[in-house]
Amino acid sequence: MRLLWCMQIEEKDSSVFGLKVRNRQLAVFFTLLQLSVACISFFQHIFSIYRYQNVFLCKSDIDYEKADLETRFLAYDMIIFDFGLMRRVLGTDECVANYLDGGYMRFAWCFQHASALSLALMALLCCPRPIWLLWPALMMQSSYSLGMSVLTMATAPKILEALGGAVSINLWIPFLLFIGGFCVNWLFTFVLWHHYWHVEHREERRRKALKECERELVGDEGQDDSDDDDDEDADWIKPEFV
Numbered sequence: 001m002r003l004l005w006c007m008q009i010e011e012k013d014s015s016v017f018g019l020k021v022r023n024r025q026l027a028v029f030f031t032l033l034q035l036s037v038a039c040i041s042f043f044q045h046i047f048s049i050y051r052y053q054n055v056f057l058c059k060s061d062i063d064y065e066k067a068d069l070e071t072r073f074l075a076y077d078m079i080i081f082d083f084g085l086m087r088r089v090l091g092t093d094e095c096v097a098n099y100l101d102g103g104y105m106r107f108a109w110c111f112q113h114a115s116a117l118s119l120a121l122m123a124l125l126c127c128p129r130p131i132w133l134l135w136p137a138l139m140m141q142s143s144y145s146l147g148m149s150v151l152t153m154a155t156a157p158k159i160l161e162a163l164g165g166a167v168s169i170n171l172w173i174p175f176l177l178f179i180g181g182f183c184v185n186w187l188f189t190f191v192l193w194h195h196y197w198h199v200e201h202r203e204e205r206r207r208k209a210l211k212e213c214e215r216e217l218v219g220d221e222g223q224d225d226s227d228d229d230d231d232e233d234a235d236w237i238k239p240e241f242v
Contacts, residue, residue: 001190009190011198023195028124030188031137035117037181041079042110045103048074056103058095060087079110080151081181085174089158096151116140120192131199138196145189148182 001009006017013020048057051070060075064084067075076083077095086092092099097106120137127133162171 001194003187003190009194011194011201014191014194023191023198024124026191027188027195028121030184030191031117031121031124034141034185034188035114035121037078037081038110038114038117041077042107042114044074044078045107045110055107056095056098058098058103059093060084060095061093077106079106079113080148081178083174083177084170085159085178086155088171088174089155089162113140113144129203131196131203134192134196134199138192141185141189141192145186148185152182 003009008015009023012023014023014026015021044058045056047070048054056074058074058077059071060077062071062075064072064075075095077086077097080096082095086096095103097103100106116136116139120134123130123133159175163175
């Protein structure tokens with residue numbers, strides 16, 4: 001699979017500008033990166049519940065220069081890499097998740113996403129044999145990337161309209177962070193799937209080799225048994241000399 005002109009993703013390795021890197025190593029790096037984002041996003045809920053008795057008290061319409069650290073920490077929707085972009089292009093007063101159901105689905109998603117990535121990290125580092133340990137991360141990461149794509153397409157007209165006007169650094173930085181998170185997560189999804197296919201094909205070859213060895217062993221044992229039976233029959237029909 002080729003991305004642009006500089007990167008190619010294969011089942012075992014990926015090459016960037018001709019430099020090959022194992023997909024397993026890339027998957028570990030991206031898993032740690034996205035796991036950090038998911039854990040910080042989940043901690044936003046824990047902090048909001050503990051401090052304000054609200055599942056996600058996210059107020060994006062704040063004065064970032066005068067707001068304290070706690071308010072600024074809850075003003076960013078980190079799981080979708082929204083560091084003020086949606087407020088500037090959509091004019092929202094709260095995070096996008098709060099307009100859906102108050103942040104409850106986001107709370108559940110962050111926990112499930114972090115759990116799936118933790119299981120994938122264990123599979124990548126310690127337990128490569130049971131490939132089904134990667135299934136939760138593959139499902140969650142694929143759904144996450146598709147969800148980010150839907151959000152990007154839904155807000156693309158407003159983002160392009162904002163970028164077409166007078167653009168300041170306060171818009172460029174959130175935009176670059178959002179696009180960077182979007183691209184990195186799609187790259188992570190591609191790498192994780194290709195690594196999974198590599199491990200799956202390797203396990204299939206190993207199982208086929210074991211079956212062939214078992215058939216050869218069974219065939220050799222059966223041949224030995226038949227040779228012994230032939231010798232016994234030959235002894236039985238051999239004439240006795242008195």
